[in-house]
Amino acid sequence: MNESVIKALNLLDFFLEEKKELTLSEIAKKSNLSKPTLFRLLSSLEVTGFLTKTKNTQQDVRYRLGIKLLELGNMVSEQLELRTVALPLMRKLCTDINEAVHLVILDGDNAVYIEKVESNHAVRLYTRVGKRSELYIGSGPKLLLAYMPEALQKAVLEKMKFTKLTPNTIENKETLYNEINNIKKQGYSISFSEQDQETIGISYPIKDYTQNVVAALTISGPNSRMQEIIEEISKKTKEAARSISLQLGYPEKY
Template sequence: MNQSVIKALKLLDFFSSEQKELTLSELSNKSDMPRPTAYRLLSSLEACGFLSKIKNTDQDVRYRLGLKLLELGGIVAEQLELRNIALPWMQELCEDINEAVHLVVRDGDEAIYIEKVESSHAVRLHTRVGKHSELYIGSGPKLLLAYLPEEEQQAIIEKLSFAKLTENTVDNKETLRQQIQKIREEGYAISRGEQDKDTIGISYPVRDYTRQVVAALSVSGPTTRISREFEEIVRQKTKDTAAYISKELGYSEAGI
C-alpha cells in the first residue's frame, strides 16, 4: 500500500461539522506529522480538489473540504438511490422466475455488481455484491460497454487484454465490436458460458432521467434450468422490470 496516499486521505478525517476549517498547525498536531510533511500532503489534496485553501491573512491560512468530495459524494448517493429503487423490483423478479438477479454498474474500466437477489435453488452461481468484472465478459458488463459513447468505448476496447475464462469468452476486438453492435441493435445482451461454463446471462439497460444507461439489470442461471422456452419468459420479464426501474429513476421514452 502507498503510505503517502493513506496519510493524505487520513488528513480528511480531521474535518467535521464542528471543525469545518483547520490550519496547517492544527492538522500537523492532530496527525502527528511534521509541518513540512503535512503541508506537502495538503498541497496534493488541494491540487486534486479534495481541499480548498482560504487565506484570510498571511498569518491566517485555513483548509476546508473541497468540492471534489461533493462531486464524489453525489455519485455515491446516486448509486445508493439506484440500489434502493431497484431492489424491490429485483426481489419481485427473482420471486417470479427464481433465478439470480443482479444490478451491475460501470466502475472505471470495469463493471461492478452493486446488488444481488439470490434464487432459492441449491445450485447457485458464484457471484457477489462488490464483484468486479472486465467489460467484455458477461451480459451485464458487455451491455454497459455497448452503451458507452463511441470514443470512450473504443478507448476501453483498445486496452483490453482478453483473458479467456471459458471457451465461449470473447478473445479479440473485432468479435467484441460485433457483439456490442448487436446489443445496441437488439436492446439487450445475452451471454452463454462466458464467465462460467453451462450458464446463461440476460441483461437489459436501466436508464435515468437523463436517458443515459446507468446500470444493467441481469438474470443469470445454469442452462439446465433456463431452457430455450423459459429463456423467452426471462427475457420479457427482465425487460419489463428494467423499464419499471428506469421509470422510477425518471426515464421517459418521450425524452426530457
C-alpha cells in the first residue's frame, strides 16, 4: 500500500467542506502534516490535474479542485446512468432468452464487465461483474475495439500481445483486423469458443446521445442451447441494445 498516494488523495476531502479554496497553512492545519511534506503532495495533485493552484501574491497562494475530478466525475456519472438504464432491459432480455446478459465497457486497453443478469439454467458460464478481458477475445471486447476512434484503435493494436486460450482464440493482428472490419460491416459481433470451449457470444453496440458506442450488450451461453435459436437471440439482443441507446439519448433513427 502506497502511503503517500493515500495521504495525497485524502487531502481532496478537505475541499468538500464549505470553503472551496484553501491556503497551504489551512490545509496543513487540517491535515497535521508538515509544510514540506504537504507541499510535495499538493504539487503531485496539481501536476496530475486533481488540484489547481492560484497565486494571487507571493504570500497568497490558494488551491482548489482541478478539472480532472470533473472529467472523472462525468465518467462515473455516465457509467451509473448506463447501468441504471440498461439493467431493466437486460432483465427483460434474459427472461425472453434465458441466457446470461452482460454489459461491457472499455477501460483503457481492456474490456470490463460492469453488469450481469444470469439465466436460471443449471449449467452456466463463469463470468462476474468486474471481470476484465483483452480486446481480441470474445464478442463484447471485439465489438468495443471495432468501434474505437481510429487513432486510439491503432495505438491499442500496435502494442497488443496475443495469448491463445482456446483453438478459436484470435492469435494475430491480421486476423483481428479482418474481424474488426466484419463487425463494422454487419453491425454486431459474434464469437465461437474464443474464451471458453463450446460457447457462443453475441454482442450489439449501445450508443449514447453523442452517437458514439459506449458499451456492448452481450449474450453468452453454451453451443448446445444457443446454436438452434441464434437468430432469435441475435434479433432480441439487437432490439434491447437499440432500446437502451434510445433511452441514453441516441437519435430515434437508430
